[in-house]
Amino acid sequence: MKKRKFLTQEEITRLLKASRLGTFPRRDECFIKMCFIHGFRVSELCNLTFSDINLEDCVIHVNRLKNGLKTTHPLIESEIILLRKWLKERQNWRGADAPWIFLSQKGGQLSRQQVYKMLRSYGIKAGISITLSPHMLRHSCGYALANKGADTRLIQDYLGHRNIQHTVLYTSSNPERFIGVWQKGRQ
Template sequence: MSNRKYLTVSEIEQLLNAAREGTFPERDTCLIWMCFIHGCRVSEINSWRLSDIDLLNNRIFIRRLKNGLSTIHPLYELERNALEAWLNVRARHRCAASEWLFLSQKGNRLSRQRIYEILRDCSQRARLPVDAHPHMLRHACGFALADRGMDTRLIQDYLGHRNIQHTVLYTAANPQRFLRAW
C-alpha cells in the first residue's frame, strides 16, 4: 500500500478534513482542492499568480510544465468556495500585494518543499496509509476523471499531456470502462 502513487477520493476528503484543522486551514484546504481538481504538479501550483484566476468568469489559467499543454479550466463551486475563503484571509496578510496565489507565513511564495510538508503533515494527521505528496493528487485527478467515465482524450487535454501514453495509465486501470461495452 505504501508504494501507491495516487490517493483515492475518500483519502482526499480525509486530507481536506485534516487541512481544515491545521494552522493555515484556508490556504491548505484551497491548495489541496486546487491541486487535486486541476491535476497540478507541485511546480505548477506554486507558480500560480493572482492574475491566472478570473473569478468573474469562473476560470483559471493552468500553465503546464514539462512541455505540457497549458489550458484554461473552469473553477468549480467547492474549490471556488475554498479559493474565496483563502483570498479573504490572504487580503489581510501583510504581503497581500504579492503576485503569488499561495503565500508562506512570511509572505513569500509557497515553496515546493513547503507544499510537500503540508501534504505530508495533513496525511499524517488524517492517518492515511501513505504519506501524501503533490504528485499523488495529480494521479488522483487522472484516476477520478477515468472513474467518472471521462474520455481518454479529455483526460489527456485536462492534464496537459502531449503524449496519450501518459494518460492511458488512468483509463487502463479502470474496469468500469467496460460496463457499457454491450
C-alpha cells in the same frame, strides 16, 4: 509490489478535512483542493498568480510545466468558495501585495518543500497509510476523471499531456470500463 501513487476519493475527502485543522486551514484546504481538481504539479500551483484566475468568469488558466499544453479549466463552485475565503484572509497576510495566490507564512511564494511537508503532515493526521507527495494529487485527478467516465483524450487535454501514453494509465486501470462485457449479446 509497487507503491500506490494516487489517493482514492475518500482519502481526498479525509485529507481536506485534516487540512481544516491545520495552522493555515483556509490556505491549505484551498491549495489541496485546487491541486486535486486541476491536476496541478506542485510548481504549477506554487507559481499560480492573480492573472491566472478569473473569478467573474469562473475560470483558471493552467500554465503547464514540462512542455505540457496550456489550458483553461472551469472553476467549480466549492473551489470558488474556498478561493474567495482564502483570498479574503490573504489580504491580512505579510506579502499580501505579492502576485502569487498561495503565500508562505513569511509572505513569500509557497515553496515545493513547504507543500511536501504540509501534505505529509495532513496525510498522517487523516490516517492515510501511504506517504503523500503533491504529485499524488495530480495522479488522483487523472484516476478520478477516468472513474467518472472521462475518455482518454479528455484526460490528456485536461492534464496537459502532449503524449497520450502518459494518460492511458488512468483509463487502463479503471475496472468500470469492463462492466457489461459479459452481458447478454456480448458472448
